[in-house]
Amino acid sequence: MALYSEKVMDHFRNPRNVGVLEDANGVGTVGNAKCGDIMKMYLKIEDDIVKDVKFETFGCGSAIASSSMATELIKGKPVEEARQLTNKAVAEALDGLPDYKMHCSVLAQEAIEAALKDYESRQEE
Amino acid sequence: MIYADNAATTPMSEAAINTMTTLIRETYGNPSSLYEFGQKAKEVLEQAREDTAALIGADAKEIIFTSGGSEADNQAIISAAKAGALKGKKHIISSKFEHHAVLHTLKKLENEGFEVTLLDVHENGIIDPSEVEAAIREDTCLVTIMYANNEIGTIQDIKGIGAVCRAKGVIFHTDAVQAIGHLKINVVEENIDMLSASAHKFHGPKGVGFLYARKGIRLANLIEGGAQEKGKRAGTENVPGIAAMVTALKEEVANIDKNTAHILPIRNKIIEGLKEIPHSALNGDEERRLPSNVNFCFEGIEGESLLLLLDDKGIAASSGSACTSGSLDPSHVLLAIGRVHDVAHGSLRLSLGEDVTEEEADYIIKAVKEVVEYLRGFSPVWRDLVAGKTQFIL
Numbered sequence: 001m002a003l004y005s006e007k008v009m010d011h012f013r014n015p016r017n018v019g020v021l022e023d024a025n026g027v028g029t030v031g032n033a034k035c036g037d038i039m040k041m042y043l044k045i046e047d048d049i050v051k052d053v054k055f056e057t058f059g060c061g062s063a064i065a066s067s068s069m070a071t072e073l074i075k076g077k078p079v080e081e082a083r084q085l086t087n088k089a090v091a092e093a094l095d096g097l098p099d100y101k102m103h104c105s106v107l108a109q110e111a112i113e114a115a116l117k118d119y120e121s122r123q124e125e
Numbered sequence: 126m127i128y129a130d131n132a133a134t135t136p137m138s139e140a141a142i143n144t145m146t147t148l149i150r151e152t153y154g155n156p157s158s159l160y161e162f163g164q165k166a167k168e169v170l171e172q173a174r175e176d177t178a179a180l181i182g183a184d185a186k187e188i189i190f191t192s193g194g195s196e197a198d199n200q201a202i203i204s205a206a207k208a209g210a211l212k213g214k215k216h217i218i219s220s221k222f223e224h225h226a227v228l229h230t231l232k233k234l235e236n237e238g239f240e241v242t243l244l245d246v247h248e249n250g251i252i253d254p255s256e257v258e259a260a261i262r263e264d265t266c267l268v269t270i271m272y273a274n275n276e277i278g279t280i281q282d283i284k285g286i287g288a289v290c291r292a293k294g295v296i297f298h299t300d301a302v303q304a305i306g307h308l309k310i311n312v313v314e315e316n317i318d319m320l321s322a323s324a325h326k327f328h329g330p331k332g333v334g335f336l337y338a339r340k341g342i343r344l345a346n347l348i349e350g351g352a353q354e355k356g357k358r359a360g361t362e363n364v365p366g367i368a369a370m371v372t373a374l375k376e377e378v379a380n381i382d383k384n385t386a387h388i389l390p391i392r393n394k395i396i397e398g399l400k401e402i403p404h405s406a407l408n409g410d411e412e413r414r415l416p417s418n419v420n421f422c423f424e425g426i427e428g429e430s431l432l433l434l435l436d437d438k439g440i441a442a443s444s445g446s447a448c449t450s451g452s453l454d455p456s457h458v459l460l461a462i463g464r465v466h467d468v469a470h471g472s473l474r475l476s477l478g479e480d481v482t483e484e485e486a487d488y489i490i491k492a493v494k495e496v497v498e499y500l501r502g503f504s505p506v507w508r509d510l511v512a513g514k515t516q517f518i519l
């Protein structure tokens with residue numbers, strides 16, 4: 001039995017939306033190198049729509065796949081929908097993660113939350 | 126496909142497979158039975174014991190067969206602890222980077238009132254015998270230090286440590302699971318009182334190993350039941366497995382010089398090749414290490430993703446990353462030699478087989494370079510390091 005589902009391996013091998021978004025207006029970083037996972041999400045929001053999104057991740061296969069899947073799930077969606085993205089939705093879209101890797105999907109959710117928070121605080125300024 | 130995880134386990138040798146399958150078919154008797162079938166098996170078993178003993182300079186009476194390295198470690202440590210406790214000696218010396226079969230057994234003893242000193246292994250992964258000497262107390266009943274480390278391959282001065290223990294009258298056990306069959310070992314010359322070995326690390330079968338215990342050392346049994354192994358290890362003996370282990374060990378010991386001569390230059394080539402990767406570091410002493418072992422940390426990446434991508438390229442290796450162990454902490458071995466969490470997560474162990482080729486070495490170097498560079502390409506940690514926002518550690 002393989003460690004990860006085909007979906008996880010696909011997103012790990014061919015991560016979508018990977019890289020830096022130079023004109024992002026919301027950026028969030030979560031995790032720390034001590035624990036072995038760091039995710040950075042870049043959002044470009046226009047008219048309350050996530051027009052573009054990119055990520056950078058330091059972490060294991062499921063961390064990379066979770067970031068990749070999370071970006072796919074919110075790209076082109078209204079901000080309100082992005083805000084409601086749960087780690088469960090990320091894990092399900094990946095056809096599941098091993099129990100001890102569920103925290104990777106949590107990190108993906110938190111990275112998006114952090115990026116949205118950054119976007120909001122920039123709007124207030 | 127390049128199998129570079131021989132420290133995890135090795136493929137069985139053809140000779141060992143042959144011994145095992147032949148015996149499974151033909152010599153299935155129970156060695157404890159008095160009829161011919163049983164006595165045949167008994168003969169095979171006792172011959173295996175003599176051969177095993179001869180390969181390490183011991184006497185056949187000093188060998189008991191076990192289910193592997195873990196059991197041998199457990200039994201050695203528990204035996205010395207029990208004997209020590211009878212004399213009021215409840216202090217044990219070991220090192221910070223032992224295998225968990227040793228460390229967890231020591232933990233258990235600690236909970237039962239023993240005091241354990243874990244020696245520092247320094248940046249190079251080597252303990253000086255004088256440090257062992259300095260740690261020995263009146264109430265020390267055991268020193269247990271591994272012969273060669275399973276992750277970074279560093280080799281201890283076993284003879285020196287043994288001499289110190291002998292002079293102080295303290296029992297010395299060594300977990301030689303990674304060393305036996307790959308390094309020349311003689312328990313008498315090296316002052317070893319107890320030694321653990323596991324067949325699957327030298328091309329024998331899994332689930333078989335042995336414990337050498339010098340004459341005069343009282344063993345406590347972990348498994349109660351029959352009178353097998355002089356009453357020190359109950360259970361009908363795995364005769365085919367034991368005999369196959371000895372077949373494999375004989376072959377390995379006979380070929381140590383030849384194998385080392387072949388593997389060492391190839392291993393060194395890989396080390397030199399990987400050193401070219403910026404912000405990387407070899408883990409463990411460069412000279413005093415197993416000929417098959419390569420272990421590096423690469424800054425800015427995580428080990429599990431490195432392993433998965435190497436697997437895609439047909440290379441089977443391992444890592445001390447937390448993500449490969451299912452725990453939050455990276456390898457205790459890497460932490461013990463002073464690698465901080467941030468870089469310990471980005472480690473790679475290659476443990477080469479004796480049949481590794483120059484071409485495979487070239488391929489490994491190229492593949493690792495590519496994968497490290499690729500992963501660094503979208504690592505936020507690497508980005509911050511390169512941008513000067515954080516300091517490079519390696």
Ligand SMILES: Cc1ncc(COP(=O)(O)O)c(C=O)c1O
Pocket residue numbers: 132133192193194195196198224226271273274275300302303323324325332333334
């Ligand atoms: C140093 C060391 N000790 C003990 C063991 C355990 O041996 P076994 O798998 O035979 O129980 C291993 C193997 O994982 C090892 O590398």
